[in-house]
Every structure is written in structure tokens, then in C-alpha cells.
Amino acid sequence: MRNYLLFLGILAVLLVYFMGGDAIAIPYFISRTFLRMIAAYAISLVFSISLGIFIAHHRKAYTILFPILDILQSIPILAFLPFAVIFLIEGAPILGDELATVFLIFTSMTWAILFNVIEGVKVIPNTIKDVAHLSNLRGLRYLFHVLLPGIYPQVVSGSMTAWGGGWYFLVVGEYMIFGDHVYSLPGVGSFIAQSAYSGNLVYSLLGIGILAALVLGINRFVWQPLLMRTYKYRYDQYGDEIMGKEKGMVLFLDKKYDSVKFFLMDRFQGIGETVLKALSVDPSREKGKASEPIVYTVVLFLLVIIPLLLLLFYFKTDLVDGWTLLYYSGRTLSRMIIAYTIALVWTLGVAIWIGRNRKLLKMFMPIFDVGQSIPAVAVFPIIVVVVIHFFGGGIGIEIASILLLLTGMQWYLLFNLIRGMQTIPADILELSSIFKLNNLKRIKHIVLPALLPAIAAGSIEAFGGGLNATIVSERIIYDNQLYYTDGLGNLLQVAASVEPPDMVALFSCIFAMMIIVISINKFVWRRILKIAEGYKF
Amino acid sequence: MVELRLKNVSKSLSIHERKIDIIKDISFSVKKRESISIVGPSGCGKTTLIRVIAGLEKPTKGKVSFKGKQITEPTPGIMMIFQSFALLPWKTVFENVELALLDKPKEEREKTALRYIDLVGLDGFEESYPRELSGGMKQRVGIARAICREPEILLLDEPFSTLDPLTANNLKNEILRLFYSKRLRPDVLITVTHSVEEAVYISDRILVMSQRPGKIIEDIKIDLPKPRDIRSKEFYEYVDKVTALIT
Numbered sequence: 185m186r187n188y189l190l191f192l193g194i195l196a197v198l199l200v201y202f203m204g205g206d207a208i209a210i211p212y213f214i215s216r217t218f219l220r221m222i223a224a225y226a227i228s229l230v231f232s233i234s235l236g237i238f239i240a241h242h243r244k245a246y247t248i249l250f251p252i253l254d255i256l257q258s259i260p261i262l263a264f265l266p267f268a269v270i271f272l273i274e275g276a277p278i279l280g281d282e283l284a285t286v287f288l289i290f291t292s293m294t295w296a297i298l299f300n301v302i303e304g305v306k307v308i309p310n311t312i313k314d315v316a317h318l319s320n321l322r323g324l325r326y327l328f329h330v331l332l333p334g335i336y337p338q339v340v341s342g343s344m345t346a347w348g349g350g351w352y353f354l355v356v357g358e359y360m361i362f363g364d365h366v367y368s369l370p371g372v373g374s375f376i377a378q379s380a381y382s383g384n385l386v387y388s389l390l391g392i393g394i395l396a397a398l399v400l401g402i403n404r405f406v407w408q409p410l411l412m413r414t415y416k417y418r419y420d421q422y423g424d425e426i427m428g429k430e431k432g433m434v435l436f437l438d439k440k441y442d443s444v445k446f447f448l449m450d451r452f453q454g455i456g457e458t459v460l461k462a463l464s465v466d467p468s469r470e471k472g473k474a475s476e477p478i479v480y481t482v483v484l485f486l487l488v489i490i491p492l493l494l495l496l497f498y499f500k501t502d503l504v505d506g507w508t509l510l511y512y513s514g515r516t517l518s519r520m521i522i523a524y525t526i527a528l529v530w531t532l533g534v535a536i537w538i539g540r541n542r543k544l545l546k547m548f549m550p551i552f553d554v555g556q557s558i559p560a561v562a563v564f565p566i567i568v569v570v571v572i573h574f575f576g577g578g579i580g581i582e583i584a585s586i587l588l589l590l591t592g593m594q595w596y597l598l599f600n601l602i603r604g605m606q607t608i609p610a611d612i613l614e615l616s617s618i619f620k621l622n623n624l625k626r627i628k629h630i631v632l633p634a635l636l637p638a639i640a641a642g643s644i645e646a647f648g649g650g651l652n653a654t655i656v657s658e659r660i661i662y663d664n665q666l667y668y669t670d671g672l673g674n675l676l677q678v679a680a681s682v683e684p685p686d687m688v689a690l691f692s693c694i695f696a697m698m699i700i701v702i703s704i705n706k707f708v709w710r711r712i713l714k715i716a717e718g719y720k721f
Numbered sequence: 722m723v724e725l726r727l728k729n730v731s732k733s734l735s736i737h738e739r740k741i742d743i744i745k746d747i748s749f750s751v752k753k754r755e756s757i758s759i760v761g762p763s764g765c766g767k768t769t770l771i772r773v774i775a776g777l778e779k780p781t782k783g784k785v786s787f788k789g790k791q792i793t794e795p796t797p798g799i800m801m802i803f804q805s806f807a808l809l810p811w812k813t814v815f816e817n818v819e820l821a822l823l824d825k826p827k828e829e830r831e832k833t834a835l836r837y838i839d840l841v842g843l844d845g846f847e848e849s850y851p852r853e854l855s856g857g858m859k860q861r862v863g864i865a866r867a868i869c870r871e872p873e874i875l876l877l878d879e880p881f882s883t884l885d886p887l888t889a890n891n892l893k894n895e896i897l898r899l900f901y902s903k904r905l906r907p908d909v910l911i912t913v914t915h916s917v918e919e920a921v922y923i924s925d926r927i928l929v930m931s932q933r934p935g936k937i938i939e940d941i942k943i944d945l946p947k948p949r950d951i952r953s954k955e956f957y958e959y960v961d962k963v964t965a966l967i968t
Contacts, residue, residue, distance in 0.1 A: 311807035314777055318795045319821040319870070329820060333811050416811045468794075 188404060195393050202386050209370075210394065217358070217371035218398070220282065221350055224289035228346060232294050233339065236301025237331060241465045250302075251484055257295035258648035258701040261353045262655045262676050263694045264291050266685065269362045281360075281367050288357040292652075293346035300342030304335030309419055316467035323457030324449045326467055337414035341603075344407050344553075348595065349649075351395060351557035356656065364683040372398070373559070380564040383663025388565040395562070396554045403553055485702055492695035495688055503679055503689040513696050516658070516671040520593075520650045523586050527594035527646060528639075531601050536631055539605025540613075556595035560588045560656040568662040581669045585657045592653025596645035604638025605631075637716040644709045651697055672697055724909050725774065725874060726750040730783035731934075732769055742934035743769045747783070749928060749937060751874075756900060756910040758920035761930030762967055767913045770935065771876050774911065775801050787874070800872035800907075804879040806859040808851040814838060814862050815847040821866045837869040838862075841895070857888035864896065868907065875907040879914055893923055894948075901947070917967070921959045922949050929966045939966055 199207040239246050239253075268284035276283050308330065315321075316330050358373030359366070368374045372394055379387035448456075460466065496506045504512070538544040567587060572580040612634060616626040654673030659666070668674050672693050679689035730747045733740050744766040751757055759767050772778045774785055776795040785792045787799065800821075808817050818838055822830035838847055841861040851859055860880060867875060877896075881889035900910055914920050920927050921943055929939040941963065945955055 309805065309807065311803045311805050312809065314772075314775075314801070314803070315807045315820070315866070317777060318775060318800055319866075320795070320797070320824050321820070325823050329823070330809070333809070419810060 185404075188400060191400070192397055195390075195397055198393065199390060202390060210375075213371050213375055214394065214398065216369070217354065217373060220286050220289060220357075220369075220371065221347070221354075224286045224293055224350060225343070225346065227286070227290050228294035228297055229339075229343070231290075232297035232342070233301055233332075233335075236298050237305060237327075237335075237465055238463050240302045240305035242463060253295070253298065254705065255484065255698050255701055257299070258651050258697070259291075259694060260652045260655050260673070260676065260697065261288055261292050261356050262680060263690075263697075264288060265356075265360060265362055265680055266687070266690065269360065269365075269367070273360075273367060281369055284360065284367070285357045285369055288360070289350050289353065292349045292353040292357075295648075296345035296349060297339060297342040300338035300345075301335050304338030305331065307338075307419070308334040312419075313467040322466055323460045324453050327456070327460065327465070328445045328449060330467070331465075333417050334419075336417040340407070340410050340414050344403075344411075345596075345599070347399075347402065348553070348556040351399060352559050352592065353652075355559045355561040361677075361681045363681065363685045376559060376562045380561050381661045381664065383565065383665075385565045385569065388562060392558055392562050395557060395559075399554050399557045400550055403550065485699070485706075488695050488698045488702070492692060492699070495692050495695070499688040501686055501688040501692075503682075503686050504675060504692055509675075509692055509696055512670055512672050512675055512693075513700060515669070516651075516654050516673060517700060519582075519586050519589055519657075519671065520647065520654070523589040523593055523650060524643070524646060526586075527590055527597050528643075531594055531598040531642075532635075532639075535598060535601035535605050535635075536627060539602050540608075545602070552595065552598060555591075556599075558591065560591050560653060563588070563591065564660050564662050568660060568667065572660075572667060577667070581660070581667050584660060584667070585669050585671075588657030588660070589650055589653050592657070593646040593650040596649050597639075597642040600638045600642030600645065601635060604635045604642075608634045636712070640709055640713040640716045644705060644713075647704055647709070648701065651701060723750045724753050724755075724788060725911075726786050727774070728784045728786075730770075730773060730780045730785060732766070732773060732778065733781050733934075744773075744930075745934040745936050747935070747937055749940065751909050751911065753908045755926065756897075756912070756924045757926045757928060758912045758914055758924040759928045759930060760914060760917060760920050760963060760967060761935060762932055763915075765930045765933055766935030767930060768878055770930075771801070771878055771911065771913050774874075775799055775876055777801075797870060798873040799876065800867040800870050800874075801876040801878060802860070802863050802867045802880045804882055806851070806856075806863045808859060808862055810851055813848050813850055814843055814854070817851065817862050818866045818869055821870050833869050834865075837865040840868075840899075841865045855888075856884050857892060860884060860892060864892075868899070871906045873907055874909040874911065877910065877912040877914075880912070881919065882915055889919075893919065897923060897948070917960050917963045918951065920963065921945075921956060922951060927963055929963060939963075 199210055203210075235249075239249050265288070268287050272284040272287060273280040312330060312334070316326055321329060354371070354373035355377045356373075358369045358371045359377035360368075368378070372391065376388065376391035376395070379391055496504075496509065534548075538548055567584045571584045571587065574580065575583055608631070612630060616630050621629065654671060655676050656673070658671040658673035659668040659677045661667075675689060676693045679686040679693060727750070728748050731742065731745045733742045735741070747770060759770060761767055769778065773780050774792070776785075776792045776799065779793060787796060792799075809820065812820065815834055815838065818834040819830055822833055825833070835847070838844065841864050843858065843861050843865065846854070846858065851862065854862070863880070881892060884892065896910070900907065910923070912920070912923060924943055927939075927941045927943065928937050929941065930936065931938045941959070943959055945953075945959070949956060
């Protein structure tokens with residue numbers, strides 16, 4: 185607490201010192217940004233929880249929607265920009281630009297929560313569902329007494345990831361470039377964008393400082409207390425000893441929530457039961473046969489490839505043709521693989537080192553949380569000043585691009601691996617001391633296999649995040665100077681910013697990205713995940 | 722009077738496109754005030770059988786009827802006690818029991834829940850959370866939650882196998898006391914167990930199942946006075962007889 189206030193104080197002094205009177209705008213920017221983030225989060229929460237619960241209960245919906253959502257989550261935020269501009273900015277009578285920004289932030293937040301909700305419903309023990317079934321707990325009673333509390337831990341951890349993603353793409357959301365229009369909304373994100381693009385190194389660093397203050401503050405006052413509570417809602421006994429006493433405010437909110445809950449259950453049990461039954465959200469475990477999601481993946485695959493070929497053959501665009509698209513995809517993919525390898529090596533090392541050490545975790549976690557939230561655009565100035573000036577234009581930009589890509593990939597791996605380390609049962613780790621294994625053997629025979637599920641899960645997220653990050657890593661603007669390298673991310677940016685926006689190139693690019701994601705997921709991660717399933721404790 | 726009747730009940734699952742019979746052609750009936758046990762080797766489908774009786778799973782073939790009516794989904798007359806206790810970690814003892822009564826009016830459910838918490842000897846622990854309780858006490862909560870709906874048939878799915886022997890014995894005796902006091906429901910006990918001694922101790926009849934696909938290979942009536950003397954020769958003759966059938 186004291187450290188945090190100290191940090192705020194120093195930040196405030198620096199802001200006033202460097203910005204003078206302009207610093208007065210910062211609290212205004214923060215509040216505008218904060219409101220947008222909260223609005224996007226609220227929508228994400230409602231959307232993810234309702235859709236997630238539905239999908240987890242409905243076999244058919246699961247088979248059909250899961251692959252679709254899996255692909256949607258990897259589509260870069262910029263791909264939604266045309267829709268945001270055409271339907272919201274130009275379509276909505278008022279607040280169109282605000283709506284567009286909130287929508288874009290929503291697309292970067294919602295998936296983490298959605299997939300966590302699906303996972304959360306799955307980890308509710310079957311016997312609990314049986315008890316609910318036998319006790320005639322249906323409709324809202326099942327929802328409020330079993331489902332919502334049961335998925336609470338996953339909703340909290342998903343929300344933390346969601347906010348991280350939201351901060352990361354805030355710059356894109358608040359500073360939208362479409363055609364020859366720039367839609368810049370007052371806020372922290374656009375402040376960072378403008379500082380970076382105009383080459384103001386000090387302002388950029390201050391922007392990172394403001395972001396860090398926000399992230400740390402929210403972690404301290406919102407997520408930490410909520411995270412403490414998750415232990416109460418876990419079915420396994422993990423973390424029992426950390427459960428803290430509930431404080432006044434939390435208890436007060438609890439009481440309020442309880443009365444709302446019982447009010448809803450009393451008034452709407454009938455209609456709730458009808459609706460939820462129709463969506464097959466009930467404790468029954470017999471839900472008919474699931475067809476293989478693989479089939480749908482194949483269909484989806486064709487649904488992407490065919491339009492892509494049509495686009496390339498029937499429409500002319502100066503920006504791209506089949507061969508250059510293939511070339512750009514190769515460039516982007518190879519950068520992602522390099523960045524992924526770097527990320528895997530360092531995150532594995534760190535996770536194994538600090539994953540089971542409470543003291544070190546406490547020290548490093550806040551740093552990682554801030555790290556995850558720092559947008560790539562905010563580090564443009566540092567990257568340009570250090571890397572590109574040092575290595576020169578060609579190779580320098582390649583290195584810069586890979587480093588920026590890392591900012592969008594590594595945290596997913598890291599957080600998954602740390603969580604994975606924490607869930608390895610203590611007796612398994614003790615085996616290594618009983619057998620007197622040295623460190624290398626211990627890691628090879630015990631830690632790595634035990635971490636495989638976490639590696640697979642983290643890798644899926646990392647590639648999704650990485651593809652998303654290509655748009656901010658292949659085209660760097662600093663001090664009004666452009667540094668770019670060939671790739672899908674660059675192409676997407678160019679397609680969106682020419683006048684008029686080149687929709688053919690834009691969609692070709694999105695389809696190419698989708699093909700990459702589907703292929704990697706289907707041919708690599710899903711297979712590893714299947715093996716890893718067998719390694720679960 | 723026959724309470725429960727199973728006729729040619731089979732259940733198969735398809736796993737990786739292959740059809741696997743879990744239980745096959747199971748027929749038996751249970752009369753009022755009867756306590757039966759189902760024993761058999763691991764993986765013989767005991768739990769599947771008990772879940773079919775509970776209405777939690779539908780048989781692929783055959784019919785389960787309870788007081789003449791076919792069971793296709795859980796009915797209020799049949800409740801179950803689980804090996805894993807199946808308590809909600811965020812609810813107190815009282816709230817966990819109340820969970821089974823949520824379809825009743827508020828006052829009734831509070832009164833009933835407290836009465837049954839008292840009955841299983843958890844008086845004073847109403848506000849405790851499951852993680853603060855020992856295994857035996859957790860299972861008492863499970864028992865209270867099951868019998869507070871006053872089921873006519875109580876199913877027990879290896880209810881004592883995770884408890885220490887002393888606690889398990891105490892709980893067994895209490896369930897039997899409840900059962901034989903006759904003022905209380907349930908009218909029928911059906912226990913799935915790994916322990917042959919336990920089966921001989923608590924049941925009037927033991928159904929012995931075969932390896933998968935599970936069939937009933939013997940229906941043994943235990944003709945011993947109650948409460949049973951576990952040190953008697955006759956007791957061990959039954960134990961040996963059943964054990965020989967399983968191994």
C-alpha cells in the first residue's frame with residue numbers, strides 16, 4: 185500500500201514536471217479510458233458467462249460453436265475495425281466513436297473469460313451435478329447455487345487476463361486509423377499512441393507509467409481481494425491455508441448480492457426454468473451424442489479457403505496477390521515461431537524457478553501483470569531508439585518486430601506455466617528428492633511432463649495473442665517516421681489505412697490469418713493437448 | 722410389497738465409436754424394508770447400476786420401476802449418498818442440507834434442514850464449512866442432505882470407503898439405526914460397496930455382479946439375526962462365500 189502510494193506520488197511529480205499545465209488532462213484521460221474499459225468489461229462478462237454456460241451444457245452448440253469461437257478469438261482486433269467504423273462510427277446516431285472503441289476493446293477482452301467459463305463448468309464435479317439433479321435444482325436455482333459460484337475462480341482469472349488484453353489493445357481502440365480518417369478519442373491509449381507516433385520519448389515513458397499505475401491499482405484493490413475469495417469456491421483443497429477473513433465491504437456486497445439472487449429466484453424461477461431448460465442448461469449429464477469437432481473444423485477450413493481463393497482470383501487489388509500473400513504469411517509465421525521459441529525458453533525457466541516460491545511470486549507477479557498490459561505501441565520509442573538505431577534498418581526492424589511480437593505472446597505462456605507449476609501435487613515433486621534426482625533429471629522426467637498441459641494451453645493462447653500482435657509489431661511509427669517489414673500484420677494495417685480502405689486485401693489477410701490459426705491449432709496444439717490430457721493429475 | 726423392480730436392464734456406452742456394454746440384462750426386485758448390497762469386482766458397473774436406479778442415467782434397454790411407475794429421471798422418492806460427499810465448498814453445513822430442499826417454502830426448509838442436521842449429530846456445526854469438517858462429519862452432512870427429502874429409497878454409493886474404519890463403523894450403525902427405527906423413512910437401502918464384510922453386516926440380501934459386462938451372478942439372502950455379530954462363524958461363512966464369487 186505504502187509502496188503504491190509512493191509510486192503514485194513520484195508519477196504525479198514527474199507528470200507535472202515534464203508536462204507542466206498539460207498534466208491536468210491526465211486525470212480526464214484516465215477517467216475516459218477507465219469508463220470505456222469498464223463498459224467493455226461489463227459487456228464481455230455478460231456475453232461470456234451466458235454464452236459459455238450455454239455452450240458447456242449444449243453438446244451440439246459446443247461442437248459447432250467451439251471451433252468457430254476458437255478462430256474468432258485469434259482474429260486481430262484490427263480485423264473488426266471496418267465493422268466498427270462502418271456500423272458504429274458512421275451508423276450510430278450518437279456516441280458512435282465511443283461505441284466503436286468499446287466494441288474493439290470488447291473483442292480483445294471477451295474470449296479469455298468465455299473459454300474460462302466453459303472450462304469452469306467442466307470442472308464442477310459430476311457428483312455435484314448429480315446432487316443438483318436429484319434435489320430438483322433447476323433453472324435459476326441451479327444457476328445461482330451451483331453454476332455461478334462454481335465458475336467463480338475461472339471467471340476471476342479470465343477477467344484478469346481480459347483486462348491485460350484490454351490494456352494491450354487500448355491504443356488500437358482509442359486511436360483508430362481507417363482510410364484517411366483518424367478517430368482519436370481522449371484517453372490513455374490515444375495519449376500513448378500520439379506520444380509514440382510523434383516521437384516524444386518522455387511522454388511515451390510517462391504513458392507507460394500511467395498504465396502501470398492503473399494496472400497495479402486495479403490489481404491491488406480489485407483482483408487481489410477477488411482472487412483471495414476464489415479459494416472458497418474451489419472444489420480441490422488447493423490454497424486452503426491462504427484463505428483470508430472477509431472484510432466489511434465484501435460482506436456488504438455479499439448480502440446485497442444474496443438479496444438480489446433470492447429476489448430473482450422467487451420471482452423468475454418459472455420463466456428461468458423454461459428458458460434455461462430450452463437451452464439445456466440443467467444438471468442432467470446425459471445430453472445426447474457429441475459429434476467430432478474435427479469435422480466442423482474441416483468445414484470451417486473450407487469456408488475460409490474458398491472465399492480466400494475467390495477473393496484473390498475474382499477481385500483485383502494492387503496490394504496483394506496469391507503469391508505475395510503466401511510470402512507474407514511465411515514471413516509472419518516464421519517471426520512468430522522465433523518469438524514463440526524465445527518466449528517458451530524464458531518463461532519455462534522463470535516458471536520453474538519461481539512457480540512454487542511464494543516469496544518470489546509475490547515480488548515478481550506485479551511486474552508481470554504490468555508487463556502484460558503494456559501495449560506494443562508504448563514501447564515503439566524504446567525499440568526504435570535502442571534496436572533500430574543500433575542494428576540499422578534491415579535486420580534491426582526484423583529484431584524489433586520479433587521483440588514486439590514477444591510482448592503479445594510471452595505473458596500467456598508465463599501465466600499458464602506458473603499456474604501449471606502451482607498445481608503439480610507436492611508429493612510428485614517430492615518424488616525427485618526421494619529418488620535423489622539431480623536438477624536436470626528432475627526437470628526432464630518430472631517437471632516438464634507435469635507442465636505439458638499448461639504448455640499446450642499457454643501455447644494456444646500465445647499463438648492467438650501473437651497473431652493479434654502482428655498488427656502492432658510489423659509496422660512501427662516513431663517520430664513521424666515509418667519502419668515496416670513485410671508480413672500479414674503490415675498488410676492489414678496498410679489495407680485499412682489507404683483511401684478508400686482496400687477491403688479485398690483486408691479480407692484476404694484476415695482469411696490467411698485464420699488459416700494459420702486453424703492449421704496450427706489443429707495440427708499441433710490440439711494433438712499435444714490430447715496427449716497432455718493423459719498427463720493431468 | 723415390491724418397491725423397486727428392474728427388468729432386463731442394460732446400459733451400453735459408445736467410447737471411440739465402439740459400443741461397450743457396461744451392465745447387461747439385470748433383473749431383480751426389492752421389497753419394502755429391505756436392505757440390499759451390490760458387490761462385484763472393480764469396473765463391473767455397480768455405480769452405473771445405482772445411477773440408473775437413481776434416474777440419473779437412462780438404461781439402453783429394460784425398465785426400472787418404482788412403486789409400479791417407470792423411472793426415467795430423478796424422482797423425489799429416491800435419493801443418493803456419494804463416496805466423495807459431493808458438498809459445495811462455499812456453503813455451510815446448513816446451506817448444504819438446505820440445497821436439497823430449495824423447492825420447498827422457506828420456513829419449511831429451514832425447519833426440516835435443522836431437524837435433520839440434528840438427527841445426524843451435527844448439532845452446533847450448522848455454520849461450519851465443509852473444509853473445516855472431518856471426513857466422517859462431511860459424510861454426515863451428505864446423509865442429512867439425502868434423508869431430509871424423506872426418500873423411500875436411499876442409495877449409497879460406496880459411502881464409507883474414504884473414511885477410517887472406526888468412523889465408518891459408527892456411521893454404518895447410525896444408518897442402520899435410522900433404518901430399523903421404522904418411524905423414519907427410507908424404506909429401502911441399496912448400498913454399493915467394495916467391502917464384503919460391510920455388505921454382510923448391513924444387508925438382508927447381497928447381489929453379486931460379474932466382470933464387465935456386469936450381470937447378476939448370485940442373489941444371496943443373509944439369514945443372520947440383527948444386529949449382526951461380526952465375530953461369529955456364520956458371519957464369516959457368508960463373507961467367504963461372497964468373496965469366493967468375486968475373486
